[in-house]
Amino acid sequence: MLTDKRILLIVAGGIAAYKTPELVRLIAKAGGSTRVILTDAGAQFVTPMTLGSVSGDTVYDDLFSLTEESDMGHIQLSREADLVVVAPATADLMAKMATGLATDLASTTLLATDKPVMIAPAMNVRMWEHAATQQNLQTLSARGVHMVGPEEGDMACGEYGMGRMAEPAYILAAIQSFFQASNRLMGQRALVTSGPTHEAIDPVRYIANRSSGKQGHAIAAALAAMGAETTLVSGPTNLPDPAGVHMVHVQSARNMLDACESALPAHIAVCAAAVADWRPADEAASKMKKLPGEAPAPLSLSENPDILRTLGAAGNKRPGLLIGFAAETDSVVENAQKKRLSKGCDWILANDVSAGTGTFGGDENVIHLVDEHGVEDWPRLSKIAVAQKLANRIVDTLEASR
Ligand code: CTP
Numbered sequence: 312m313l314t315d316k317r318i319l320l321i322v323a324g325g326i327a328a329y330k331t332p333e334l335v336r337l338i339a340k341a342g343g344s345t346r347v348i349l350t351d352a353g354a355q356f357v358t359p360m361t362l363g364s365v366s367g368d369t370v371y372d373d374l375f376s377l378t379e380e381s382d383m384g385h386i387q388l389s390r391e392a393d394l395v396v397v398a399p400a401t402a403d404l405m406a407k408m409a410t411g412l413a414t415d416l417a418s419t420t421l422l423a424t425d426k427p428v429m430i431a432p433a434m435n436v437r438m439w440e441h442a443a444t445q446q447n448l449q450t451l452s453a454r455g456v457h458m459v460g461p462e463e464g465d466m467a468c469g470e471y472g473m474g475r476m477a478e479p480a481y482i483l484a485a486i487q488s489f490f491q492a493s494n495r496l497m498g499q500r501a502l503v504t505s506g507p508t509h510e511a512i513d514p515v516r517y518i519a520n521r522s523s524g525k526q527g528h529a530i531a532a533a534l535a536a537m538g539a540e541t542t543l544v545s546g547p548t549n550l551p552d553p554a555g556v557h558m559v560h561v562q563s564a565r566n567m568l569d570a571c572e573s574a575l576p577a578h579i580a581v582c583a584a585a586v587a588d589w590r591p592a593d594e595a596a597s598k599m600k601k602l603p604g605e606a607p608a609p610l611s612l613s614e615n616p617d618i619l620r621t622l623g624a625a626g627n628k629r630p631g632l633l634i635g636f637a638a639e640t641d642s643v644v645e646n647a648q649k650k651r652l653s654k655g656c657d658w659i660l661a662n663d664v665s666a667g668t669g670t671f672g673g674d675e676n677v678i679h680l681v682d683e684h685g686v687e688d689w690p691r692l693s694k695i696a697v698a699q700k701l702a703n704r705i706v707d708t709l710e711a712s713r
Contacts, residue, residue, distance in 0.1 A: 313343030316490060319392035319426075320345050321417045322362065324352020325399035326467040327433040327476035331357055334398060334479040335365040341483060346392065348372065350404070350417045371416060385416055389424035394489060397421070399433030399476045402444050408456070409447035427536070429457040429489060431482050436472030449525075449674070452695050455532045455554030459485035495706045496539035502577040502630065503531040503556075504584035504618060506546035508564045512610065513595035517562075520585050521671040524548030526636075527583030529698035531556045534579065537702055542574040546584060563590065564615035571618055579705055580630035582619040582656075585638065585671075590615050623655025632705060637661040637681075638671075647681045658682045660701070680704075 318338055322331045335345045345366045349359055359370040371388060389395065397404060397417075404417060408430075413419040421428065430451065438444055439461065452458065460477030477485070505527020509517040524545055531543035532553035543556045544567055552558040559570045564586045571580075589612035599608065619635040633656040637647040640663065647661030661679045664670045670677070676697050680687040689700065
């Protein structure tokens, strides 16, 4: 049920806009209320009159309308909802959201809101697959925007593929599970590590690895979206800070360990960072010079602290549910089982990072979850879906142990 939940529905200009009155009706039937913003392009596919009569309210469409601004400014519009739903979310509106453009009431409201946002993308398959749209999607996911759909099927333009807006009943189900999920980890403290570490050789050079941080960031975003008080400790990445997390940026493994220890106690910890196992034994205080005719100085290495193992052995400070990853190229599951025991953690998410799998830096992951009971093989999933699945499993486990 959606009793007393207020949805701000933003209807953009796609043919699927004609399905939004049905969505408004379903939300009302579930006990929620809807206020609608309709873009100019959206109004080509569905009339303000139709949306106004199903929502029982004015349909807002004009950023500069004096009456609307005085009765209901866009800031107020964006703040008084419990959830902002964009359906259909066109490629254009997603691009505006990703870059922070505010050119009309819809995009301005999306920039001004401090409320959770869910998008139901709808567009032609080529537009959906375009690198620009995919990158915008990544940016929005990393910021904690929730997604529903799109689906695969026949398109209004005659093509077939991914890009159809999820059906209204499906969007309603996503809204309902958002509200159910959003407090399932309330009162829980979570710690997540992400990204690579940089181990300094001298002031300009460092040792690093190919980790993008996508998986760790997505996990932190998913836990925060379920209400956990989440600290994300990350090495250097190109990703935006996920919404709703307490972010700690670090460089080296030793910085990461300090930040993790400061974030304790935690009920849940997920170590997704690709921590460098070794660091240069002596960091040069000034830039190492290349001297003509001289052989390069050998680089001697020292072992870094193992953060997961340290957390696993932290006695009464050990997180209640401690989860690690295992990046493997051979005997993936066997090595993960050994790692789970040697690092003292509860679950290991093992993944194959061999060349050609595209896991490191890519958008997808194939996980084998190893716990005390055995192994669970997950299908190939986007890193965002892996994060969601993991968060659900964490919630189920914690709820079962209460
Ligand atoms: N890990 C950690 N600190 C380290 C090394 C690894 O916290 N210094 C964590 C990772 O975040 C991951 C798990 O340990 O959750 C396993 O990391 P992985 O790189 O697969 O294993 P290593 O311990 O580095 O062992 P190896 O490289 O020999 O497989």
